[in-house]
Amino acid sequence: MTATDPATTTSLPIGSDADLAWLRHQVRQVAAELGFGLVQQTKLVTAASELARNTLVHGGGGQAKITPLESGPRRGLQLAFADTGPGIADVEQALADGYTSGGGLGMGLGGAKRLMDEFCIDTAPGRGTVVTVAAWITGVPAARPGTG
Secondary structure, eight states, X not given: OOBSOGGXXXXXXESSHHHHHHHHHHHHHHHHHHTOOHHHHHHXXXXXXXXXXXXXXXXXXXXXXXXXXXXXXXXXXXXXXXXXXXXXXXXXXXXXXXXXSSXXXXXXXXXXXXXXXXEEEEEOTTSOEEEEEEEEOTTOOOOOTTOO
């Protein structure tokens, strides 16, 4: 993953339901500006919503970062969610469909992972969690030699 420019990263607080709504709006707006199709925008917003809700509910709130990506001719979007909550003791279990520690449907982490092209989780009990995901615009042709 290569960010286009660190100055283009948008940082948003996650501390309330209103923050979650604003985050979803911002993700959709940036995705549309980058050229993501409607289905891809919906996947990005859904993953962002799930991960931000986890940050709020399980991590006690935190920070989200939205970063446009560029790798050669490809463009994408990276989303990172960080909290200083209790961390996740068993990541494999937390990613399993149906597992929930908060009374939900148990689709948050695993569902977000399936919706994204890239998924990384950095966590340990007692030090919080950082989940970073990325999606790339599909249908972008690779540059042919001599065409730029």
